[in-house]
Amino acid sequence: VSQSRYPTQSDQGQGERGFFMPEDALIAFSGVFFSSTDKKFNWWMRPGARLITSRFSRTTQNDTWGTLTHQLEWLHSFTYDFTPQFQIGLLAQQRMWVYDDRYNTSRMRYFTSPFVSFTINDTTKFQAYYENMIENNRRWKSINNKEPTYRNVWQNAYVGVSKDITPKLNIFPWVSAFVNDVPFSGRSFWAGAWISYSIK
DSSP, rough: OEEEOOOOOGGTTSSOOOOSSSOEEEEEEOOOEEETTTSSSEEEEEEEESSSSSSHHHHHHTTEEEEEEEEEEEEEEEEESSSEEEEEEEEEEEEEEETTOOSSSSSSEEEEEEEEEEEOOEEESEEEEEEEEEOTTTOOOOOOSSSOEEEEEEEEEEEEEEEEESSSSEEEEEEEEEESSOOOOOOGGEEEEEEEOOOO
16 A cells, blocks of 8 residues: 545546536345344444536546446445443445446555544533545546556544434534644644435
């Protein structure tokens, strides 16, 4: 695994930047695969496929690789509840880009994220995550008879507070930093928020 910063705006092509960037559509099923007898340990998984609906995927053409067909994804969540308030866990994702119906690791992503969650009250949780992502990507390796070259493209740590505004609306603002940024500085920090709404 070699070191690399995440692609900058100057590296990005058509469909990779914009104010609104819809993702590929995900078709999947999910559920708890295994639980311990005391229900403290749980293994949840979500296998699925991403369809080519984003502008980036629809405009990605590569003379060597061909046309993007779809993406396969398998997401796991392992959690252990020490108490009703305190939980630790691990997210793990494998994601494969399929070109011209070729199923191989020419472009493959491995993502892991250990986390801790502490419930403050019925509507509020404190959460902290560390994210690590390595990827074999079209930017740095051809698929013509060459071995995958996995690069360290993302190491990120963030903390935030998840708040249920209503039983259906949740907001999770967070502060983050790229911990593998060299040299590490104030520019390594950033902030954001997740907003989710449950239809049913």
